[in-house]
Amino acid sequence: MTITRAAAALLALSLAGYAHAAQPIAGRWLTEDGSAIIQVGPCGTSTCGRIAAVVKPRPGAPTTDVNNPDPSLRNRSMVGLPILSGFTDAGNEWRGRIYDPRNGKSYKSIVTRGENGTLRVKGCISFICQTQVWKAAR
Numbered sequence: 808m809t810i811t812r813a814a815a816a817l818l819a820l821s822l823a824g825y826a827h828a829a830q831p832i833a834g835r836w837l838t839e840d841g842s843a844i845i846q847v848g849p850c851g852t853s854t855c856g857r858i859a860a861v862v863k864p865r866p867g868a869p870t871t872d873v874n875n876p877d878p879s880l881r882n883r884s885m886v887g888l889p890i891l892s893g894f895t896d897a898g899n900e901w902r903g904r905i906y907d908p909r910n911g912k913s914y915k916s917i918v919t920r921g922e923n924g925t926l927r928v929k930g931c932i933s934f935i936c937q938t939q940v941w942k943a944a945r
Contacts, residue, residue, distance in 0.1 A: 829896045830920035835859060835944035844944045845890055847926075854901060856891030859944075874911030894918060905930045 833848045836856075846859040864870075872883040885908065894903030894916075905916035905928065914930040921927050926941040 827898045829899055829901050832894070832901055832918055832920060832926060836926050836941040837862070837944045838941055839939040843885075845941070847891060850892070853903065854891070854894040855889060855903075856894075858885055858888045858890060861885055872908050872911075874908060876911050891916065891918070 832854065836845045836847060837843075838845065840863075842861065842863045842865070843858050844860045844862060845856045847854060847856040870885055871881060872885065872888055873881050875881050875883070888906075888908060890906050890908075892904050892906070894901045899919065901918040903916055903918075904913050906913045907930070914932060916931070917929045919927045921940065924943055927938055928941055929936050929938045
């Protein structure tokens with residue numbers, strides 16, 4: 808292999824790394840059911856998301872994290888509650904954990920940007936996953 812061909816191969820490999828970077832997910836997102844706005848952004852060395860506002864509270868729903876398995880966290884307000892944590896760029900997607908305050912459980916999660924500007928948020932238990940589509944909040 809000539810030096811020119813080797814340099815071209817190295818350049819192609821380095822550019823391929825950029826082509827596979829996940830699209831940014833930072834911003835304000837309205838959950839699929841329209842119940843909350845999630846603010847997503849940097850948190851130290853990863854990306855996380857917190858409830859910025861409860862838009863449509865469910866009748867009789869708690870206003871604190873009452874279902875958290877840690878009793879010391881059950882008095883946390885829903886507004887400001889961490890929902891997405893530890894997300895890192897994994898090529899074409901972001902991988903981390905998602906917390907569901909309705910049942911107090913955390914799940915493996917994969918987040919990607921949709922072609923139409925939406926956020927596809929997937930929560931998984933083993934190989935069983937459920938996906939929600941979040942829209943940009945205005």
